[in-house]
Amino acid sequence: MKKFVALVGTNTVKSTNRKLLQYMKKRYADDAEIEVVELKGLPIFKKTKEVFIPQQARDIAEKIDAADGVIIGTPEYDHSIPALLSSALAWLSYGIHPLMDKPVMIVGTSYGTLGASRAQAQLRQILDSPELKATVLPSSEFLLGHSLQAFDENGDLKSATESQKLDGLFDDFLEFIDLTEQLDNSKKLHEQQAASFTWDNGTTGDDE
Amino acid sequence: MVKLVGIAGSIGEQSYNRMLLEFIRDHFKKTVDVEILDINDVPVFNEDEDHNDNPVVHELARKIAGANGVILATPEHNHTVPAAMKNVIEWLSNNVHPLDGKAVWIVGASYHTQGSSRAQLHLKQILESPGVNAYVMPGNEFLLSNAKEAFAADGSLKDARTVGFLEIVMKKFLTFMKVIEMLDAPDPKSAHEEDMDSKHPVNTTVPDVDMTDPEWVEKAAEKMHAASGGDYVKLDRGLLTVDQLNYFLNSMAGELTFADDNNQFIYYNKTADAAHMLAPRTPDQVGDPLSAVHPDRVIEHVKQVLYALRTGESDVVSMPAQTGPNQHVMHYYRAMRDENRRYRGVNELVIDIMPILKYYLAATGQKLVKDPDAVPMSPITGLDAVTGASAHSDPTKTDATSGASGSKSVEKPAEKPATDATSGASESGNEATVAPAAAEPIDTDALTGASEEPATGYSATEDDAPAKQPAPTPEPESTDTDATTGASES
Numbered sequence: 001m002k003k004f005v006a007l008v009g010t011n012t013v014k015s016t017n018r019k020l021l022q023y024m025k026k027r028y029a030d031d032a033e034i035e036v037v038e039l040k041g042l043p044i045f046k047k048t049k050e051v052f053i054p055q056q057a058r059d060i061a062e063k064i065d066a067a068d069g070v071i072i073g074t075p076e077y078d079h080s081i082p083a084l085l086s087s088a089l090a091w092l093s094y095g096i097h098p099l100m101d102k103p104v105m106i107v108g109t110s111y112g113t114l115g116a117s118r119a120q121a122q123l124r125q126i127l128d129s130p131e132l133k134a135t136v137l138p139s140s141e142f143l144l145g146h147s148l149q150a151f152d153e154n155g156d157l158k159s160a161t162e163s164q165k166l167d168g169l170f171d172d173f174l175e176f177i178d179l180t181e182q183l184d185n186s187k188k189l190h191e192q193q194a195a196s197f198t199w200d201n202g203t204t205g206d207d208e
Numbered sequence: 209m210v211k212l213v214g215i216a217g218s219i220g221e222q223s224y225n226r227m228l229l230e231f232i233r234d235h236f237k238k239t240v241d242v243e244i245l246d247i248n249d250v251p252v253f254n255e256d257e258d259h260n261d262n263p264v265v266h267e268l269a270r271k272i273a274g275a276n277g278v279i280l281a282t283p284e285h286n287h288t289v290p291a292a293m294k295n296v297i298e299w300l301s302n303n304v305h306p307l308d309g310k311a312v313w314i315v316g317a318s319y320h321t322q323g324s325s326r327a328q329l330h331l332k333q334i335l336e337s338p339g340v341n342a343y344v345m346p347g348n349e350f351l352l353s354n355a356k357e358a359f360a361a362d363g364s365l366k367d368a369r370t371v372g373f374l375e376i377v378m379k380k381f382l383t384f385m386k387v388i389e390m391l392d393a394p395d396p397k398s399a400h401e402e403d404m405d406s407k408h409p410v411n412t413t414v415p416d417v418d419m420t421d422p423e424w425v426e427k428a429a430e431k432m433h434a435a436s437g438g439d440y441v442k443l444d445r446g447l448l449t450v451d452q453l454n455y456f457l458n459s460m461a462g463e464l465t466f467a468d469d470n471n472q473f474i475y476y477n478k479t480a481d482a483a484h485m486l487a488p489r490t491p492d493q494v495g496d497p498l499s500a501v502h503p504d505r506v507i508e509h510v511k512q513v514l515y516a517l518r519t520g521e522s523d524v525v526s527m528p529a530q531t532g533p534n535q536h537v538m539h540y541y542r543a544m545r546d547e548n549r550r551y552r553g554v555n556e557l558v559i560d561i562m563p564i565l566k567y568y569l570a571a572t573g574q575k576l577v578k579d580p581d582a583v584p585m586s587p588i589t590g591l592d593a594v595t596g597a598s599a600h601s602d603p604t605k606t607d608a609t610s611g612a613s614g615s616k617s618v619e620k621p622a623e624k625p626a627t628d629a630t631s632g633a634s635e636s637g638n639e640a641t642v643a644p645a646a647a648e649p650i651d652t653d654a655l656t657g658a659s660e661e662p663a664t665g666y667s668a669t670e671d672d673a674p675a676k677q678p679a680p681t682p683e684p685e686s687t688d689t690d691a692t693t694g695a696s697e698s
Contacts, residue, residue, distance in 0.1 A: 012255045044252055045291045047220040077298050079337035080288070080330060083253055087291035122288060122330055129287035 002068040002174060004034045005060070009074035009085040009108075011040035016109040016147035017073035023155055024071065024107075027163070028170055034071065037063060044083065045090035057091035064098035069177050070134070074108045076119035086126070093131040101187045103180050104134045105173045107166075109147035117143050133190050135180050140169050210382060213275040214244045217282035217293035217327075224317040224355035225281035231365055232279065232315075236378055242279070245271055253298035265299045270433050272306040277385045278342070280335075282316045284327035289334065301339035308341045309411050311388040313381045317352040325351060343391070345384045348377045386548050393550050394469055399515035404507055406472040406497035412552075413470055417495070424495025462559035463487055466544075469553050471498045471514060486537050487529065487558040516591055517543035518551045525590035529558070536562040541590075 006021040018036065025034040042056055064070055074081050092098055106123055108116030120141060127134040142165065144150055150157060157163040214233065216226035226244070233242035249264050272278060282289050300307055314331055316324030328349060335342040352358055352370070360366050365374070394408045406419060414428040421427060428434075435441060438449050448456070457464065457477040463486055466475035473496050482488035493501050502510055516522040525541040540557040569575060 010255075011252065014256070040254075042252070044219065044250070044295050045285070047218075077253075078294075078301050078334045078340050080294065080334050083291045083295035083298050086286075086288060086294055087252070090285050090291055093286060118333065122333070125326065125330075126286045126288050132286055 002032045002177060003066065004032055004069050004071055005063045005067045006034050006036045006071040006073065007060075007085070007088065008036060008038050008040075009072060010077075010082050011038075011084055015073075015075065016111075016144075016150065017075055017107070019151050019155060020107055020109050020144060020147070020157075021071065021073045023151065023157060024166070024170065026155070027167075031170075031174065035063065035067075039084050039088045042084065042088050042091065045087040045094070047094070051095050053091060053094055053096065057088070058096070060088070061092055061096050061098040064092070064102060067102075069103040069105065069173065070099065071105045071107065071173075072123065074106065074116055074119050074123055076108065076110055076116035079118040080122045081119045081126070085123075089126060089132060093129075097131070097133075099127070099132050099134040100190050101180070101183075102134050103137065103173070103177045105137045105140065105169070107142040107144070109144040109150070111148055112145060117141070130193065133193075135183070137169075137173050137176050140172065142166055142169055209241045210239070210277070210385070211275050212240055212242045212277050212279055213271050214242050214279040214281065215247060215293065215296065216244065217280060217331075218285070218290040219248045219292045223283070224319075224352070224359070225283050225315075227359055227363055228315060228317045228352060228355075229279065229281050230363055231359070232374065232378070234363070235371070235374070240378070240382070243271065243275075247292060247296050250292070250296050250299065253295050253302070255302060258303065262299075265304075266433055268296065269300060269304045269306045272300065272310065273432070275310070276389070277311040277313065277381065278307065279313045279315060279381075280331060282314065282324050282327045282331050283318055284316070284324035287326045288330045289327045293331070294334065297334060297340060301337070305339070305341065305415070307335065309388070309392055310342050311381070311385040312342045312344045313348075313350075313377070313384075314344060315350040315352070317355040317358070319353075319355055325349070343384075343388045345381055348380055350374065350377055389546070389548065390550055394471075394518075396515060396518070399512045400508070402471065402511035402514045402518075404471055404497060404499035404502070404511065406470045406499075408470055410468065410470045412468060413472065419472060419495050419497055420500055421495065422492035425491070428495065462557045463489075465489065465556040465558075467498055467514075467554050467556070469518070469551050472496070473498055473501055485558075486560060487539070512591060513541055514554060517541060517554055520549075520551075522590035522592075525588070527588040534562060535560055536565070 006025065008015060008018045008021060010017060021034070021036045025036055028034065037060055039060075043054060072085070074085055077083075080086075089099075104127055106120050108120050110116045120143065124136055126132065127136050144157075144162060150159065150162070152158050157166070214229040216223050216229050218225060229242070229244050233244060236242065245268055247268070250268070251262060251264070280293065282293055285291070288294075297307070312335055314328050314335075316328050318324045328351070332344050334340060335344050350373070352365075358365055358367065358370070365371050389411065392408075392410050394403060394410065396402050406413075409415065414431055417424060417427045417431055429436065436450050438451060440447055440449055441453060458479055460477055460479065463479060464475075464477040465473065465487075467473050473494060475494065476489045478489075478491065479485070482490045498510060498514075499507065513525045516525055520543070523543050527539050529537040529539055531537065537558060537560045540559070542555040542557070544552045544555050546552050
């Protein structure tokens with residue numbers, strides 16, 4: 001059975017993204033082992049001479065290393081992903097590269113209609129950056145709008161249309177993982193880049 | 209001087225973006241005051257927490273709110289804005305919104321050739337989201353690439369062309385800020401369109417506090433983290449604490465009222481209790497829309513005054529309120545404008561000019577006599593369109609321009625007809641005669657409507673019967689209680 005790490009993109013207790021990930025964990029329990037992982041507690045990313053990485057980030061990186069894929073649930077703050085998630089991704093590409101060539105599925109919820117569409121688009125761009133280079137499931141937006149009303153008291157999605165769509169995407173994701181196994185040409189290149197990685201040599205897109 | 213705040217988007221020991229901001233600060237220090245804000249200690253945003261719990265966020269919000277514009281210097285992390293910068297913006301778009309309507313200039317420095325192009329694009333997108341609602345200056349991307357080689361040892365930019373470009377963009381940003389500051393200016397097309405309910409917030413309007421709340425002042429002050437007590441306020445020209453400002457304003461010789469360009473009554477100098485004021489105001493009224501402090505029947509008149517000032521048709525409108533042998537209370541409504549000439553509200557001065565007149569007569573050994581040649585005039589000046597008091601062919605008719613310059617020359621002998629809005633006050637004193645009431649009455653006190661009765665009689669001669677007194681306005685028992693008149697009469 002495949003193993004997944006599901007990152008909750010926000011720290012709020014009332015997160016409907018957490019609800020969605022917990023729903024997926026329950027719904028796909030027969031096909032996959034999904035561990036819902038919190039980012040709450042991670043400090044804002046900051047570079048130091050010692051290249052210090054917080055233990056919480058190292059723990060998450062280990063979990064991702066051991067998983068077949070990662071699911072990220074993101075809300076949208078100011079038309080983009082939360083700083084907390086952005087910070088987590090920076091930690092997870094600071095001298096360590098757990099997400100490199102790791103299959104990633106993005107889901108998002110929002111209280112309004114749009115379902116975090118802009119945040120998801122930015123997240124794809126971010127995951128594609130040279131220091132992350134995750135392998136994101138293409139053509140797979142799952143945007144759950146009006147998320148406060150979307151779940152019943154058991155934590156299940158009320159809308160059959162939405163749950164069917166999610167089922168289809170998750171099945172695709174399972175197959176996508178097998179497919180990406182075969183993409184090992186660029187993988188070697190990415191590993192080489194990662195080996196020569198520094199935050200100062202100008203290859204990372206960073207400034208300082 | 210134009211005040212800007214700059215935020216470097218990354219935290220950590222060394223940042224070329226901070227260096228870039230420091231260079232901008234130092235290079236333009238003669239024309240622009242740039243303060244660089246520190247975001248190192250901003251906690252991780254959590255929508256469950258109130259920003260009020262955090263003094264660092266407080267202070268950032270306060271400084272941004274007080275600035276004319278913001279410069280954001282962003283590096284690029286993982287093809288996006290650093291989490292540290294995004295984190296700050298999240299705090300500033302949740303319970304407080306200091307970036308709302310603010311002009312923002314994005315710059316970026318980076319190691320490599322891309323500058324921080326993707327991060328700048330993301331930042332624009334973020335800043336334009338409804339919760340932030342900033343105005344990002346379009347075009348003029350300033351991407352400093354190869355930052356490691358760009359700075360000299362003293363922190364200056366080595367390349368003269370880069371500095372030249374920066375100067376051009378700064379100049380554009382200064383203009384952009386002016387334009388942005390005009391954007392929220394209410395723009396009624398006629399006096400009738402003046403919004404007396406104050407429903408067109410301007411950039412100084414305190415959001416989310418009920419204007420009619422009797423404790424509006426306290427609540428709005430808390431919301432805006434207002435300076436108080438011993439806090440210093442830098443003024444043009446001087447430096448006072450809030451306490452000193454209060455001593456100063458509360459000891460003014462007249463009653464002052466401030467209604468902003470959203471027609472919200474936001475201040476009066478509390479010289480006395482309402483019962484002892486010429487135009488009574490009460491503390492609970494402050495914050496009210498002007499519609500809430502005026503009876504319906506005077507609203508249209510008030511709108512005409514406001515519109516004349518807002519549009520620049522007049523810089524001063526004056527009208528008498530309580531008049532009689534011992535009292536001649538005048539209301540002066542002056543337009544307040546910012547450095548871009550944008551109307552920012554009305555300054556109302558209520559003052560009894562009779563003690564001044566009596567002093568003048570006593571000091572110069574003169575007395576008032578009727579002028580047989582007096583031409584009837586409206587007691588109201590500065591509202592030509594309304595009262596028709598001065599014919600349009602009248603060459604001395606006040607227009608906005610001459611009115612503005614005239615205010616500097618109130619002491620010159622008044623030979624002009626008393627229709628000159630700005631010098632009317634001094635003319636009465638100089639001529640020692642006042643024309644009889646002529647034009648139609650206008651309800652007085654455009655700002656608060658405290659005086660509800662029209663000022664019908666208009667006479668300053670000792671023999672005339674007292675004019676009809678406005679009912680709700682208690683007149684001081686006698687001018688003898690007035691320390692100033694007392695002195696001149698003895």
